[in-house]
Amino acid sequence: MATMLPLLLLFLSLPSLALSLNQEGLYLQRVKLGLSDPNGVLSDWNDRDDTPCNWTGITCDSVTRSVTTVNLSNAGLAGPFPTFLCRLPSLSTISLPNNSINSSLTLRISTCQNLTYLDLAMNLLVGPIPQTLPDIxxxxxxxxxxxxxxxxIPNSFGLFRRLETLILTANLLNGTIPAVLGNITTLKSLELAYNPFVPSRISPEFGNLSSLENLWLSGCNLVGQIPTSFARLSRLTNLEVSSNNLSGPIPTLIFQLTSLVQLELFENSFSGHLPAGWSNLTALRRFDASKNELVGTIPDELCELPLESLNFCDTQLEGSLPESIARSPNLYELKLFNNRLNGTLPNDLGKNSPLQILDVSVNQFSGEIPPNLCQNGVLEELLLISNSFSGNIPASLGKCRSLCRVRLRSNQLSGEVPAEFWSLPHVYLLDIGENSFSGHLSNMISGASNLSVLDISKNQFSGFIPNEIGSLGTLVEFSGSNNKLTGQIPATIVNLGQLGTIDLSNNELSGEFPPGIQSLKQLNELNLANNRLTGEIPVEIGSLLVLNYLDLSGNYFSGKIPLELQNLKLNKLNLSNNRLSGVIPPLYAKEVYRDSFVGNPGLCGDLAALCPRTGGGKSQNYLWLLRSIFILAGVVFIVGVVWFMWKYQHFKKTKKGITISKWRSFHKLGFSEFEILDCLNEDNVIGSGASGKVYKTVLHNGEIVAVKKLWGGSKKDDTSVDLERDAFEAEVETLGQIRHKNIVRLWCCCNTGDCKLLVYEYMPNGSLGDLLHGSKGGLLDWPRRFRIALDAAEGLSYLHHDCDPPIVHRDVKSSNILLDGEFGARIADFGVAKIVAAVNKRAESMSAIAGSCGYIAPEYAYTLRVNEKSDIYSFGVVILELVTGRRPIDPEFGEKDLVAWVCTSLDQKGVDNVLDPNLEYSTFKEQICRLLDIGLLCISPLPINRPSMRRVVKMLQEAGADNKHKVAKKDGKLSPYYYEDTSVPGSAV
Known part of the structure; x- marks a missing residue:
C-alpha cells in the first residue's frame, strides 16, 4: 500500500495524464515535476506518449524498450538530485553534468543498483560524499x-570492485586522501586535483593500483616524496603531481614507468640533479619540471628522447645544453628559461625536428644563434632574452615566415639585421633592443603587416626612419631610443591610429613635428628627448587626451608653449633645454614644474631662477631687492605660522577638523591638503561603500579630483584596524608606483589620526557597472564597450606583465573600472591588490577570499591562492557583462550566476539569445561574437586554460583590426577556441 501512495499522488497532481503512458514514463514525469526547467528542455516529455523512449535525453533498450540512459547534460536544470530515476529498473547511465543540481547528494542514490555510469560534474552539490555509493x-x-x-573521501570507497574512473577534482574536500583508495585495483583513472586537503603524504598503497593509467593529484597539499611503491604502476601514462609541496630528488623509480607519456612535476620543491635513466621512457612526450630547486646538467639521454615539450623553467640547473638535443626528431617545444645553463646552442638545433617554440631566456648561453632553427619552416616563437649570444642574426631567419614572436633583447648581437627579417608577415612582437646592431631600418618593414610592438632601442642603428613604417596599422609601440637615427620623423607616422608609445629619445633626429599628430588618439607616451628637432610645439598635442608622458627636452624647439597642453593629465612633462619663449601656461606656472622648463633662455614667468633678469642697475638696488625679499618671506612665514596655529586650534575646538599626520604626493600638485579638507562635506558625496565615502572636489584652479575617505573610528577591534590599515597601505603602495593610461591616477594621500584620504583623478562618467546597468546604459554603444574592454585589458596586462614585481588586482569587476570624459577605461580600487613577490615559487595563499560575488574564479574559492589567472577569470565576467548587458548576479538566473547562464544559453539557444538586445549589433555582430569568444576563454574552469592578459590584449587588438577571425561553432552553437597559453608566469614574455 505504501508503494502505491506516490503513484496515487502523481495521478492526482497530473489530471491530464494519459493512461497509456507506461510505468517508466510515470517515474520520469515525477522527475520532471521535481526539477526547474527554465529552458524547456523537458518540454517534449509528453504524457500522451506510450513510452518515454523518444523524449529528450532518454535512451531505451532496442529490444525491451526499457530506459537505459538519462543524459541531460548542459540542460540548465535545477533542484535536488532526482531519486525517482533510481526506480527505473534497467537504468545504467545517469549523465547530468553542467546543471544546477543544488542539494546534498542523498544516500538514496545507492538504490540505483544497475548503474554503471554516474556523472554529476559541474553542479551545485554540497555536503559530504555519500558513504553508500560503493553499494552500487x-x-x-x-x-x-x-x-x-x-x-x-569516504573510507567505504575502498569497497568498490569494478570502478575504473573516479573524478573528484575541484571540490572543497578538506580531509585526507584515504589510503583505502589503493584497494580499488580496477581503477584506470584517479583524479583528485585542486581540493584543499590537509597536508599529507601520498599513500604508498596507491602502488597497488596496477591498472592505473591516469593519476592527477595537482594542488592537493601533498608533502614528502613520491612513494617507491609507484614503481609498480607499469601502465601509468600520465602522472601529474604539480603545485604541491613534494620534496627530495626526482625518484629513479619513474624510469620503471615505461608507459609514461606525460610527467608533470612543476611547482614543487624537488631538488638535486636530474637522475640518469631517461632512455627507458621511450613513450615520454612532455616533461615539465619547472619551478623547483633542481641543479646540475641536462642528461644527454633525456635530450635524445622524442619529446614534444621539455620545460625546466624557474629551476636552478647549471651547465651546458648537450649537442644530442638537436637530434630529437619530434622536438617541437623547448623551454629552458630562467636557469643557469651556459655554453652554446647545438648548431643543428631545429634541423631534424619541427621546432615551433624555443625559449632559453635568462641563462648564460653564448656563441651564435644556430642557423637551422627554422629549417622545417614552422618556428613561431624565438626568445633568447638576457644571454650572451653574439654574431649576426642568421640570414635563414629572414626567410622564416612562420615567426610570430621574436625577442633577442639584452645580448651581444651585432652587424646588420637581414633586410627580409624586417618584413616577416606574422610577427607581432619584434624586440631586438640592448644589442649592438648597426645599419639602417629597411623599407621592407612594410611587409610586417601584423606588427604590434617594435623595439630596437639601445643599438647603433643609423640613417632615416623609413616612410613605410606608416603602413603598419596594428603598431602599438615603437621604441627606438639610444641609437644614431637621423633625418625627420616620417610624416606617415600619424597614420598609426593604434600607436600608444613613441620613444625616439637620444638620437640625431631633426626637422619639425609632422603635421596631423592629433590623429594619434591612443598615444600615451611621447618621448623625443635629446634630438635636434626644431620648430614650434604643435597645439594639436593638447588634443591627445590619453597622453600622460611628454618629454621634448634637449631639442631646439622655439616659440610659445601651447596653452592647450593644460588639457592633458600628465604624469611627466619635460620641455627643458630648448629655445622656448613667452609665458608658461598658468596650470604649469608653479614651483613644482620648474624643472620642466629650465634651460629656455627666452621663457618668462614667475618661477624663481627660471628667467634671466635684464637691464643695468647698481649693486645697492640688488641689495635692496634682496632685503625686500627676505622681509617679505619673513612676514609670510609669520603669517603662515599664526594662520596654521589658529586653524589647528579651531579644528580641536570644533572636533570637525582633521589633523594631518602624514601627507604623501605621487605627482606634481597644484593644491594643498587643507584645500582638500575644506571640501569634504556631505553635499559633495558621490559614492559610499563598506570602506568609506567618495567625494567630488572642485579645487580653486578649476581642477576636479575624487577623494576617498576611508572609515575611521575607535570602536573597531584590532583585527578591523589592521585590515583597514592593510587596505589603505595596499592601495597607496600599489597605485603610488603605477604610471599607465589605463590605471586610475593617485595624486596623493593623507594618513590622519581619525581617517585616511586618497585623492584620485576624477572620472566624470563614473564606473562601468553603474553606467552599464543603470538608467544611462544607452550611452554605451558597441564601439564604446569594445574600447572599454581593450582599455581595461591593457591596464591589467600592465599590472601582470610590466610591473616588477607583478601585481594581482584580486577584485576586478565592472564597478572597479572607471570611465573618463571620453569613456576611456581605467582600473581602480586596489585595496585588496597583491604584489606577488618575485621570490615566491608558487601562488600565495590568502587567509580569506578577496573579490566580489559573481566574479570570483572557481579555484580561488577553495584554494585561496593569489594568481593572475583569477584576475583573468574576473575580466572574462566583465566581458560577458559588456556583451550581454546583464549583471553577474541576477534574480533571473536563480541560483546560477552570469557565467553559468551564458554557457547554458549558448549550448541550448545559441548566441543570439545572450547578446544585449539594447545593442544595434547587426553591424558589429561578428566583433561582438569575437569578444564573447575571448570572454569564454577567460572564464575557463581550469586556470591553465585561460590566456594571459598579454594574449587577451593581442586577441582584442586583432578583433578590433577586423582580421579574418571567425567564431568557432560546434553543432551550430558557439564554442570557445581551443587555446593553450604558453605565457607561464616567470617566463621572459
Whole structure:
C-alpha cells in the first residue's frame, strides 16, 4: 500500500495524464515535476506518449524498450538530485553534468543498483560524499568534479570492485586522501586535483593500483616524496603531481614507468640533479619540471628522447645544453628559461625536428644563434632574452615566415639585421633592443603587416626612419631610443591610429613635428628627448587626451608653449633645454614644474631662477631687492605660522577638523591638503561603500579630483584596524608606483589620526557597472564597450606583465573600472591588490577570499591562492557583462550566476539569445561574437586554460583590426577556441 501512495499522488497532481503512458514514463514525469526547467528542455516529455523512449535525453533498450540512459547534460536544470530515476529498473547511465543540481547528494542514490555510469560534474552539490555509493555493485565510472562537496573521501570507497574512473577534482574536500583508495585495483583513472586537503603524504598503497593509467593529484597539499611503491604502476601514462609541496630528488623509480607519456612535476620543491635513466621512457612526450630547486646538467639521454615539450623553467640547473638535443626528431617545444645553463646552442638545433617554440631566456648561453632553427619552416616563437649570444642574426631567419614572436633583447648581437627579417608577415612582437646592431631600418618593414610592438632601442642603428613604417596599422609601440637615427620623423607616422608609445629619445633626429599628430588618439607616451628637432610645439598635442608622458627636452624647439597642453593629465612633462619663449601656461606656472622648463633662455614667468633678469642697475638696488625679499618671506612665514596655529586650534575646538599626520604626493600638485579638507562635506558625496565615502572636489584652479575617505573610528577591534590599515597601505603602495593610461591616477594621500584620504583623478562618467546597468546604459554603444574592454585589458596586462614585481588586482569587476570624459577605461580600487613577490615559487595563499560575488574564479574559492589567472577569470565576467548587458548576479538566473547562464544559453539557444538586445549589433555582430569568444576563454574552469592578459590584449587588438577571425561553432552553437597559453608566469614574455 505504501508503494502505491506516490503513484496515487502523481495521478492526482497530473489530471491530464494519459493512461497509456507506461510505468517508466510515470517515474520520469515525477522527475520532471521535481526539477526547474527554465529552458524547456523537458518540454517534449509528453504524457500522451506510450513510452518515454523518444523524449529528450532518454535512451531505451532496442529490444525491451526499457530506459537505459538519462543524459541531460548542459540542460540548465535545477533542484535536488532526482531519486525517482533510481526506480527505473534497467537504468545504467545517469549523465547530468553542467546543471544546477543544488542539494546534498542523498544516500538514496545507492538504490540505483544497475548503474554503471554516474556523472554529476559541474553542479551545485554540497555536503559530504555519500558513504553508500560503493553499494552500487556495477558502477565503473563516478564523476563528481567541480561541485562544492566537503569533508572526507569516504573510507567505504575502498569497497568498490569494478570502478575504473573516479573524478573528484575541484571540490572543497578538506580531509585526507584515504589510503583505502589503493584497494580499488580496477581503477584506470584517479583524479583528485585542486581540493584543499590537509597536508599529507601520498599513500604508498596507491602502488597497488596496477591498472592505473591516469593519476592527477595537482594542488592537493601533498608533502614528502613520491612513494617507491609507484614503481609498480607499469601502465601509468600520465602522472601529474604539480603545485604541491613534494620534496627530495626526482625518484629513479619513474624510469620503471615505461608507459609514461606525460610527467608533470612543476611547482614543487624537488631538488638535486636530474637522475640518469631517461632512455627507458621511450613513450615520454612532455616533461615539465619547472619551478623547483633542481641543479646540475641536462642528461644527454633525456635530450635524445622524442619529446614534444621539455620545460625546466624557474629551476636552478647549471651547465651546458648537450649537442644530442638537436637530434630529437619530434622536438617541437623547448623551454629552458630562467636557469643557469651556459655554453652554446647545438648548431643543428631545429634541423631534424619541427621546432615551433624555443625559449632559453635568462641563462648564460653564448656563441651564435644556430642557423637551422627554422629549417622545417614552422618556428613561431624565438626568445633568447638576457644571454650572451653574439654574431649576426642568421640570414635563414629572414626567410622564416612562420615567426610570430621574436625577442633577442639584452645580448651581444651585432652587424646588420637581414633586410627580409624586417618584413616577416606574422610577427607581432619584434624586440631586438640592448644589442649592438648597426645599419639602417629597411623599407621592407612594410611587409610586417601584423606588427604590434617594435623595439630596437639601445643599438647603433643609423640613417632615416623609413616612410613605410606608416603602413603598419596594428603598431602599438615603437621604441627606438639610444641609437644614431637621423633625418625627420616620417610624416606617415600619424597614420598609426593604434600607436600608444613613441620613444625616439637620444638620437640625431631633426626637422619639425609632422603635421596631423592629433590623429594619434591612443598615444600615451611621447618621448623625443635629446634630438635636434626644431620648430614650434604643435597645439594639436593638447588634443591627445590619453597622453600622460611628454618629454621634448634637449631639442631646439622655439616659440610659445601651447596653452592647450593644460588639457592633458600628465604624469611627466619635460620641455627643458630648448629655445622656448613667452609665458608658461598658468596650470604649469608653479614651483613644482620648474624643472620642466629650465634651460629656455627666452621663457618668462614667475618661477624663481627660471628667467634671466635684464637691464643695468647698481649693486645697492640688488641689495635692496634682496632685503625686500627676505622681509617679505619673513612676514609670510609669520603669517603662515599664526594662520596654521589658529586653524589647528579651531579644528580641536570644533572636533570637525582633521589633523594631518602624514601627507604623501605621487605627482606634481597644484593644491594643498587643507584645500582638500575644506571640501569634504556631505553635499559633495558621490559614492559610499563598506570602506568609506567618495567625494567630488572642485579645487580653486578649476581642477576636479575624487577623494576617498576611508572609515575611521575607535570602536573597531584590532583585527578591523589592521585590515583597514592593510587596505589603505595596499592601495597607496600599489597605485603610488603605477604610471599607465589605463590605471586610475593617485595624486596623493593623507594618513590622519581619525581617517585616511586618497585623492584620485576624477572620472566624470563614473564606473562601468553603474553606467552599464543603470538608467544611462544607452550611452554605451558597441564601439564604446569594445574600447572599454581593450582599455581595461591593457591596464591589467600592465599590472601582470610590466610591473616588477607583478601585481594581482584580486577584485576586478565592472564597478572597479572607471570611465573618463571620453569613456576611456581605467582600473581602480586596489585595496585588496597583491604584489606577488618575485621570490615566491608558487601562488600565495590568502587567509580569506578577496573579490566580489559573481566574479570570483572557481579555484580561488577553495584554494585561496593569489594568481593572475583569477584576475583573468574576473575580466572574462566583465566581458560577458559588456556583451550581454546583464549583471553577474541576477534574480533571473536563480541560483546560477552570469557565467553559468551564458554557457547554458549558448549550448541550448545559441548566441543570439545572450547578446544585449539594447545593442544595434547587426553591424558589429561578428566583433561582438569575437569578444564573447575571448570572454569564454577567460572564464575557463581550469586556470591553465585561460590566456594571459598579454594574449587577451593581442586577441582584442586583432578583433578590433577586423582580421579574418571567425567564431568557432560546434553543432551550430558557439564554442570557445581551443587555446593553450604558453605565457607561464616567470617566463621572459
Amino acid at each position: 555493485p556495477n558502477l565503473t565510472s563516478l564523476n563528481l568534479s567541480m561541485n562544492s562537496l566537503t569533508g572526507d
